[in-house]
Amino acid sequence: MVAALLKVGRPPRDQVVFVCDTTELAVAAADLVKLIFGQNNLTSELCALLLPSNQFQHVARSNQKPDRYPERLSAPCKGKIKQAYGFAYARAKDKLAAAGVKDPLELDQRARDAGRLAESNTVAKFLGNVPVDHFVEVTLAAFFQIAQAVQPITVCLNENTSDSYSGANFKKGTQQIDAAQAMAFVRQRRDPDQPLFTDLDRTRRQQAFIVSLLRQLQDGGTLSSPSKLRALLDIAKQNTAISKDLDPLAFAQRASGLFDQGASLYTLPVKDFGTDDAGESINIVDTDEIRGIVRRLLGTGDGGATATTTPPPTTTGIPAAAGVVLDVVNGSGKNGLAAQVQEALAPRGFTRGATSTGTLRDATTLSYGVGAESAATALAAQLGLTATPSSAVEEQTVRLTLGADTTSGPIANLLADQTDPTTTVTKTPTPTTSTTPPAPVSATAPGANAPAATDLSQMDTGGVPCVR
Structure with missing residues (x-):
């Protein structure tokens, strides 16, 4: 599931949204032989990073177009959210191979592009149809390389803990760990003494x-030094993937300043744990509750609604569309x-043009x-096109x-979200129900007050957070 939201500062309603994921990837390093890594090198963890757009107007490279990936999932499917990457990857790879693409590296890269778009x-x-502006993928290899460059890193735990699967073995309290220990610290998912x-x-x-890593980089002057920051980014660039329109150096410099203003990291709650039809472990969530939480964090209201016959608002309007004709x-x-x-696109502000039927095609x-x-x-940015x-x-x-690709992706989502054109949505107070967004609990609370899986938790970025 999408486990985390990171919200920086107190951004206005207009925000830049990043989807970030970490992928499992085997690391060829002598001092990591004893660590256990997944071999599928596909999505492991997902997060959404919400940043104020007025602080991030200059982090895109003006000489490149944003990534637009033609491969999409052919139809909605049921499964873990992170599996969208793998499903699209496999489908695109088969399709590209059938089309005559033979180079293994090209096959893999283009299939991964499809996976990133689907994810x-x-x-x-x-x-809740939050527009995604950029995608950032970080493998555990990159994670390890960065940890190597800045070790030791200061962390804090509320209890003694150990786990033979990840290699974790840590004592209660504040301590410094090296890169190998850092891998165990972030990968531990079980403890025989903490059921x-x-x-x-x-x-x-x-x-x-x-949080601890950023604080250390900031205190050491790395985040404020373009040369040091560039050197750190160069270390991990072979094991990361980012949108081509995003300048990682400019982004890192701007983001480091915002962390000084305060940031909050939220872990979204689950309702229960279970297994799917294939016997795989899954986290079961209340989708309405999750979307309510996101709406509240984005500052877009409480989600209550009733239908009226007033003209629909142009909340997704494009100022530049005024006077421009849209033909479909x-x-x-x-x-x-x-x-x-x-x-469906009428609220964007275009003048309605002609609609016609053309020859059949695969790609929009x-x-x-x-x-x-x-x-x-x-x-194009709203529809995932160029x-x-x-x-x-x-x-x-x-x-x-x-x-034919309109059966999924942004255009399919656009049509699925359409309501009766004679009605619109007017906000009314939401009654207290099971889908009312819960108040967050502290992510660093110890003992009996530690957050449960069913809690929305919040972690602030001051100091070194102490966690379970």
Whole structure:
């Protein structure tokens, strides 16, 4: 599941959202032989990072387009959220191989791009259609490399703990650990002497480690020194993947300043533990409760709603769309889809243009004529596409050509979220029910007050957090 939300400062409603994941990857290092690593090197942990957009206007590289990955899951499926990556990866790899792609490295990279897109879309949908601006993937190899560069790292535990699976063996209290111990610290998910130790405690361990690591880097001057920060990023760059439009150095410099203003890390609650049809362990969540928590953290209201007949608000409007015509061509093979998509995009601010049926195609495209670049680029970012200039499109016009891939992804989500066009949603107070977002408990509380798996927990970034 998406276990963690990290919210920096007190951001306004307009925010930049990152999806970040850590992946299991074997590390070829002599001093790590005794550590146990997963071999599937796919998604292990997921988080969403919420940052104020007014502080992150200059962290994107202006000379590159954002990543847009054509492969998507062909249809909704049921499973663990993190499995979206693996499902899309396998499907894309088979499809690319069938299309004649033979180079193993190209096959793997393009299939991973498909997995990253599917993971981002899945997280966005799960959290209540929160737009995702960037994707960051960090392998445990990169994690280890960074830990090596800055060791020893100061951490704190509320109890003695040990675990033969991860190699964890730590005493109660504040202590310094090396890189190998750091891997055990963030990977421990069980303790024979603490039967209530769960995956959620591992998530809080990882949060505490990140806080301690950032504090150490900041106190040592690394985060304020471009040369030191660049050297640290260079160490791990071979084992990370980020959106091509994101400048990691500019992002790290800006983010370090925001941590001084205060940040909170939240661990989302689960309702129960169980197994799926394949016998795999799963965490069972209340989706409505999760989305209520996210809405509250994003400052978008309490989620209560009643239908009225007032005109719908243009909450997803694109300022640059004013005066720009939107034409929609249906190449998906599904009757009436062009009109449905144009109706769904009406609140963006475009002038309705023509809807038509085109030749069948696999991939959706977005092109634009002279004068429509800004509007086209903004719409493309919302739909997970790349905006392409075209002399075949009239001035001040954007042309959206739908393909068979609209059965999933942002456009499918857009249509699924449409309500009766004669009604809109008006906020009303939410009654106290099982889906009312719970108040967070302290992630660092010890003993009987330690957070349970069913608790929403909050960790602040002052000092060295002490966790279970």
